Amino acid sequence: MSDLEPKPTKKPKIPRQKMPEQDPIQRAHNFYEVALGYENDLALLEASRCLQCKKPSCMKGCPVEVDIPDFIQLVKSGDLMGAAWKIKEKNSLPRIAGRVCPQESQCESKCVVGAKGKGEPCAIGRLERYVADYAATHDDGKRPELPKPTGLKVGVVGSGPAGLTLAGALIKKGVGVTVFEALHELGGVLVYGIPEFRLPKAIVRSEVDELRKLGVEFKTNWVIGRIETVDDLLEKRKYDGVFIGSGAGAPLFLKIPGENLNGVYSANEFLTRANLMKAYMFPQADTPVAKGRRVVVFGGGNVAMDSARTALRLGAEEVTIVYRRTMDELPARTEEVHHAIEEGVKFQLLNSPTEIVGNDSGWAIAVNLQKMQLGEPDASGRRRPVAIPGDTAQIECDTIIVAIGNGANPLVPTSTKNLETNKWGNIVADLETGTTSRDRVWAGGDIVTGAATVILAMGAGRKAALAMLNTFGIS
Amino acid sequence: MFEILEKERIGPGVNRAVISAPEIAAAHRPGQFIILRTHKDGERIPLTVADKDTEKGTITLVWQEVGATTYYMSTMCIGEKFQDICGPLGKPTHIENFGTVVGVGGGIGVAPLYPITKGLHDAGNHMVSIIGARTEGLLIMTEDIRKVSDELIISTDDGSFGVHGFVTQVLQGLIDKGTKIDLVVAIGPVPMMKAVCNVTRKASLPTVVSLNPIMVDGTGMCGACRVEVAGKTLFGCVDGPEFDGLQVDFDLLMKRLAMYKGPELIALNNFRETPRGCQCTFPGGA
Ligand SMILES: Cc1cc2nc3c(=O)[nH]c(=O)nc-3n(C[C@H](O)[C@H](O)[C@H](O)COP(=O)(O)OP(=O)(O)OC[C@H]3O[C@@H](n4cnc5c(N)ncnc54)[C@H](O)[C@@H]3O)c2cc1C
Ligand SMILES: Cc1cc2nc3c(=O)[nH]c(=O)nc-3n(C[C@H](O)[C@H](O)[C@H](O)COP(=O)(O)OP(=O)(O)OC[C@H]3O[C@@H](n4cnc5c(N)ncnc54)[C@H](O)[C@@H]3O)c2cc1C
Ligand code: FES
Secondary structure, X not given: OOOOOOOOOOOOOOOOXXXXXXXXXXXXOOOOOOEOOOOHHHHHHHHOOOOOOOOOOHHHHOOOOOOHHHHHHHHHOOOHHHHHHHHHOXXXXXXXXXXXXXXXXXXXXXXXXXXXXXXXXXXXXXXXXXXXXXXXXXXXXXXXXXXXXXXXXXXXEOOOHHHXXXXXXXXXXXXXXXXXXXXXXXXXXXXXXXXXXXXXXXXXXXXXXXXXXXXXXXXXXXXXXXXXOHHXXXXXXOOOEEEEOOOOOEEOOOOOOOOOOEOEEXXXXXXXXXXXXXXXXXXXXXXXXXOOOEEEEEOOOHHHHHHHHHHHXXXXXXXXXXOOOOHHHOOOOXXXXXXXXXXXXXXXOOEEEEEEEEOOOOXXXXXXXXXXXXXXXXXXXXXXXXXXXEEEEEEEOOEXXXXXXXXXOOHHXXXXXXXXXXXXXOEOOOOOOOEOOOOOEEEOXXXXXXXXXXXXXHHXXXXXXXXXXXXXXXX | OOEEEEEEEEXXXXXXXXXXXXXXXXXXXXXXXXXXXXXXXXOOEEEEOXXXXXXXXXXXXXXXXXXXXXXXXXXXXXXXXXXXXXXXXXXXXXXXXXXXXEEEEEXXXXXXXXXXXXXXXXXXXXXXXXXXXXXXXXXXXHHHHHHOOXXXXXXXXXXXXXXXXXXXXXXXXHHHOOOOOOEEEEEOOHHHHHHHHHHHHHOOOOEEEEOOOOOOOOOOOOOOOEEEEOOEEEEOOOOOOEEEHHHEOHHHHHHHHOOOHHHHHHHHHHHHHOOOOOOOOOXXXX
């Protein structure tokens, strides 16, 4: 440094480190992961932004209360394996949470670095992903010692994040766990819904294998309510408890004319065909999916974004998201909305579909739209969309994906004796403990709350596990 | 699990296999189906459990070769295993003593009709079975059906066996004779079920049909299997597969079944070029 240059009075502020990503033009045509993950030096630089607050408020934003400053301190000191185990004390699925958690509205929204407009919050989620990926690729085979089996056994319905988290928490306390899954793959929405380019299946598989190594048993192709009931699990299999984490997997439709025309999909079907059944590899994989030229997606959440971006990758020329409110009210993660825009997804806001138009052979060819404006806020606090009379439009299209939400699947509630449900068919359970109207039956995740987030489902699994252990007299 | 223990060809392009699946055999009730995958990259396809043996822990499947998966199944050998079989799925048939029940089966529909006929017969119903096919060689499982029926009438479109004509004509004949009928159960190709319902609607006979919409998960998660019944959208896999035939929109079902015609041909050609399976049983299979 020459004498002429002014001496810096303060340390220069380190900006929040960007996530390296695949180029938007390239990635819009492949199924590889979009976000590439931090390299070592980026991670260290980002970790150095953490202030190590004495009273960390970030942890209050985390439904499973990961010891955030502690794990970041371990990153700073270069002990990445230590950092990973620190996270795993609270979160059994960090590679997943690090990828799909809406951090901006959870831990990072409470970060002091980002508070009061001082700057951008520390990228906790990206660091979590970095640490967890490091641990998975540098596995030293060491595992924390498990306590002796207690002889207690629990059955879990569904292998989504709620069920997997509960299984991890119980097995670590010596409680035997069997997870029953309806599909042929484990992971719930993580494998059939969230696409490969956001959450590679191999990562879900590695997290599941981790649980298997700890001793969790898995039974796939096992639909509770058909092959066995929850009551069978308690009475015939003599489980000491059952946890229901069956998710919100019943697609809602708009109930507008033309909804059953060919080319009209629920997002669940479209994504299941594309993801779980690998339709993007058709005909090497046997399952087909309509590869639309002009695709319209109804909805504005993560599910709509995933559907639109998947349609692009399957080769669509034009993909339009139709949403009733404005950009500000989109419920999807901000990052994913940005990704969608970068990749070329179009948005037709303040529009609501009224009819799907078909041709004589039963295929959809267009959608009719009603223009909306925002009125007074409704019960949810968001401004209610109101129709502008006479103002309508039409979009030509060949594929339509309905991504307006999921209801509760009735298979488990209707086949379980005396299990209380609410008017939407969700299981009534205590949000702090997961206890239901039935003795020895706990529930959590989307089947209780309605469609929510991965981390909330994980939180519910964790709380229910603690409540079960409490009931069993294990601490 | 899911090993093929027995396999035979029972008609042109129609095969029957006995498969080890003890838990499914134990839980299965008439009217229910399974979803299988032949191999890791295979499609999930639904097939009715045509029979089962709870003691041996086996289920019987009967399938017609129509596309890549069913052709592949035909080239699988005894000793080979399916990747997955998920079941039982769907609501069981509502079985009680109705009185006289007429079961109408067309083509491959005779296979799913068999366990229902057996169930209704065991419940004390007077079972009249009408089995039809285009020609004699296409008739399947007639002896199985005969064993669980009080009366059996067989018809062929070309008159090569039994009554010359369609199953609907036989049914109309029974109605015209004044036979007291309490319930009709019809399973077969969609146009056949539609035709049967046109007959029974005029005669005001309650009619149950078993629908075969395209499915993916079979648990009510995807909505691929939606059908319209009495103007309402229902899911074939969890609300059915059996529905009130007089209320079903068959035309919509036919259109939806044609949805993947193009891609299915591509899949079949792809399979023909790179066949799978051991191919010793039915070398000409694909
Ligand atoms: C396309 C899509 C994208 C999403 N993106 C995000 C995101 O970016 N970030 C985020 O935080 N959240 C996201 N979500 C929401 C999140 O995935 C869910 O909130 C979460 O997966 C719920 O977890 P769960 O364990 O309650 O249930 P699920 O993940 O739904 O798992 C339930 C499992 O139970 C099985 N099951 C159901 N019934 C039975 C039965 N009778 N017997 C046996 N098994 C049964 C199902 O097959 C399924 O595997 C997304 C959801 C979708 C659909
Ligand atoms: C509840 C249920 C029970 C069934 N039981 C039987 C059974 O016992 N035996 C049997 O042979 N078949 C049965 N089917 C039909 C069977 O599922 C289809 O024949 C099979 O999916 C075709 O698969 P594929 O890959 O060989 O052919 P694909 O390549 O998928 O299809 C080839 C042709 O078959 C038609 N097709 C596709 N799916 C169906 C379907 N679900 N029903 C009718 N036609 C279809 C397509 O329009 C196409 O033209 C059942 C279907 C359902 C829904
Ligand atoms: S097959 Fe998916 S809902 Fe019926």
